[in-house]
Amino acid sequence: MSEILQVLEATATKYSLVTAFAAVGCVVWISYWTAEHLTRGRMHGSAIAIMIGLLLAWIGGTVTDGKRGLADIEFLAGFGIMGGAMLRDLAIVATAFGVRLDEFVKTGVRGIVSLLAGVLVSFMIGAIVAWSFGYRDAVSMATLGGGAATYIVGPVTGSALGASSDIIALSVAAGLIKSILVMTLTPFVAGYIGLNNPRSALIFGGLMGTTSGVAGGLAATDERLVPYGAMTATFYTGLGCLLGPSVVFLLIQTAVG
Amino acid sequence: MPIYGTAILGLCLIIGTLLGQLIGRAMGIDRNLGGVGIAMLLLIIFTDRLRTSGRLTPPTQSGILFWSAIYIPIVVAMAATQNVRAALTGGWAAVAAGTLSVMICFTLVPFISGPSGPDDDAVDGGRDS
Numbered sequence: 409m410s411e412i413l414q415v416l417e418a419t420a421t422k423y424s425l426v427t428a429f430a431a432v433g434c435v436v437w438i439s440y441w442t443a444e445h446l447t448r449g450r451m452h453g454s455a456i457a458i459m460i461g462l463l464l465a466w467i468g469g470t471v472t473d474g475k476r477g478l479a480d481i482e483f484l485a486g487f488g489i490m491g492g493a494m495l496r497d498l499a500i501v502a503t504a505f506g507v508r509l510d511e512f513v514k515t516g517v518r519g520i521v522s523l524l525a526g527v528l529v530s531f532m533i534g535a536i537v538a539w540s541f542g543y544r545d546a547v548s549m550a551t552l553g554g555g556a557a558t559y560i561v562g563p564v565t566g567s568a569l570g571a572s573s574d575i576i577a578l579s580v581a582a583g584l585i586k587s588i589l590v591m592t593l594t595p596f597v598a599g600y601i602g603l604n605n606p607r608s609a610l611i612f613g614g615l616m617g618t619t620s621g622v623a624g625g626l627a628a629t630d631e632r633l634v635p636y637g638a639m640t641a642t643f644y645t646g647l648g649c650l651l652g653p654s655v656v657f658l659l660i661q662t663a664v665g
Numbered sequence: 666m667p668i669y670g671t672a673i674l675g676l677c678l679i680i681g682t683l684l685g686q687l688i689g690r691a692m693g694i695d696r697n698l699g700g701v702g703i704a705m706l707l708l709i710i711f712t713d714r715l716r717t718s719g720r721l722t723p724p725t726q727s728g729i730l731f732w733s734a735i736y737i738p739i740v741v742a743m744a745a746t747q748n749v750r751a752a753l754t755g756g757w758a759a760v761a762a763g764t765l766s767v768m769i770c771f772t773l774v775p776f777i778s779g780p781s782g783p784d785d786d787a788v789d790g791g792r793d794s
Contacts, residue, residue: 428742429738432738432741432742432745433738435741436737436738436741454737454740457737457738457741458737458740458741458744460741461740461741461742461743461744461745462744462745462747462749463749464744464745465744465745465746465747465748465749466749466750466753468745468746469748469749469750469751470750475748475751476746476748477745477746477747477748477749478745478746479745479746487742487745487746488746490738490739490742491739491740491741491742491743491744491745491746492743492746495739496739496740496743497678497682497701497704498674498675498678498732499732499733499735499736499739500701500705500736501674501677501678501681501701501704501705501708502674502708502729502730502731502732502733502736503705503733503736504705504706504708504709505674505708505709505712505726505729505730505733518777518778518779521777522773522777525773525777526770526773529766529769529770529773530766530770533762533765533766533769534762534766537758537761537762537765538758538762541755541757541758541761543755543758552758552759552762553762555759555762555763556762556763556765556766557766559740559744560740563743564701568685568696568697568698568699568700568701569696570696572748573747573748573751574747574748574751574752574754574755575752576747576748577747577748577749577751577752578752578755578756578758578759579759580743580744580747581749581752581756581759581760581763582758582759582760582762582763582766583763584763585759585760585762585763585764586763586764586766586767589763589764589767590767593767593771597771601771601772601774601775602774602775602778603774607778608774608775608778611774611777611778612774615770615773615774615777616767616770646702646705646706647702648702649699649701649702649705650699650701650702650703650705650706651699651702652699653685653696653697653698653699653700654685654688654698654699654702655699657696657698658692
């Protein structure tokens with residue numbers, strides 16, 4: 409029996425990226441099953457999957473006493489390639505495919521205003537929170553600011569600027585909390601913020617930005633609003649990745665010296 | 666061929682990252698400023714051109730769509746390789762940043778959407794759903 413395990417470990421180590429594909433596939437499957445059957449679609453499967461990912465990183469860090477989560481366990485080193493900056497950036501850029509420029513123009517001035525306001529306000533809040541928690545360098549402030557935008561904008565900003573892994577993890581957690589809150593709270597606040605027509609759904613998507621949060625939250629509020637909110641939300645991450653490590657970082661750097 | 670799509674995607678990312686680095690240099694910072702965002706814009710513009718000229722065939726698209734579809738799993742792998750243990754010491758910063766940003770953005774919705782009027786349905790521009 410132990411011999412089989414040895415061979416299995418050797419194979420898994422040799423094909424570490426393939427092992428990671430298989431393992432992540434299992435995590436995603438469990439998460440989407442849980443989302444559908446245990447939360448009845450209230451929570452999006454992607455949020456549960458990322459939460460499990462963070463939990464696994466914690467377990468990996470505790471077991472190995474390392475800094476790279478699961479990737480420090482030898483036969484799971486493929487997680488580091490799959491989740492590394494190279495493939496992550498490639499996949500994020502790919503999500504822009506299918507976005508039509510003319511669709512965006514149709515959302516009009518209010519759509520653009522909501523996107524800019526959403527991205528900049530989130531960065532500002534995240535940066536202020538980072539500062540008040542003692543992370544007072546411009547790179548950390550911009551990274552946590554990105555996390556307050558979405559769990560993608562945070563790591564993209566952080567790795568472009570050379571932030572440390574714990575700040576990047578913090579920014580992923582902030583983005584995840586945002587995504588979960590938007591998913592669960594939207595139906596309850598919809599009445600108060602006038603979220604009952606396509607126009608306000610467009611603006612809601614632009615302000616919130618987290619695609620999974622917006623899609624989940626609007627689906628629980630009124631399914632007909634989902635495409636409007638999702639459309640502006642798809643621009644949000646791109647805008648955040650564009651502005652975060654550039655304009656916003658430079659502004660923060662000027663502000664904190 | 667699907668590889669054409671993946672090649673276009675890769676090229677956009679390389680050019681975007683290069684431009685990001687150059688912008689960084691120009692600003693006197695050795696960092697990649699906005700490279701991923703620039704790459705996204707390049708991909709949108711480039712594929713839009715190809716689509717209108719009819720050269721964006723379904724196989725070519727599939728070479729891009731695969732990477733777009735695998736993005737959540739990649740984010741899961743990314744989450745699983747972060748230094749979460751160290752981040753837990755600053756955990757409340759994540760909770761505060763996430764929660765405050767949601768609360769404040771919720772309150773901004775009515776300000777930007779303004780009073781609802783009879784033109785509300787005009788926004789959809791023929792979209793039927």
